[in-house]
Amino acid sequence: MVAIIPALSVAAVVGTTLAALPAQAAGDAAVGKQVFARCVGCHSTTLGENKIGPSLAGVFGRKSGSEPGYNYSPALKAANITWDEHTLDQFLANPATDVHGTKMFVNLPQAADRENVISYLETLK
């Protein structure tokens, strides 16, 4: 117990300090979580929970169209994209031109929104 209490208070202090820092301009997962409010209508962050769109838990690093139990468009299934910073950025800027025939039509025109939401997606391991 004696060893745990100081560790907890250090964690509390660090947590408070981080929370007080201003948001970074690019690739901020906390800001990205707010951007993700535009995605939650269709996408869950719970593994295996598919809504109108597939669950995005673990999407970073996985192959496009590979969430089990989700009925993808033939276009996305065939796209053979590995989702990383670059491919997600391209897709989210304009899904329909990136993957012709995809069922996802919502885009993020602002580069900063994309960077932030991609950082957030990266945390959904």
Ligand code: HEC
């Ligand atoms: C109106 C519903 C809707 C909204 C809102 C939406 N999406 Fe989607 N999304 C979809 C659908 C449907 C698919 C599957 C597309 C297909 O099969 O062609 C998809 C697919 C994806 C994929 C590919 C996943 C995979 O497993 O290959 C990513 C990444 C993605 N969406 C990210 C986002 C992000 C980030 C947002 C918020 C900015 C968002 N989507 C908002 C409906 C939506």
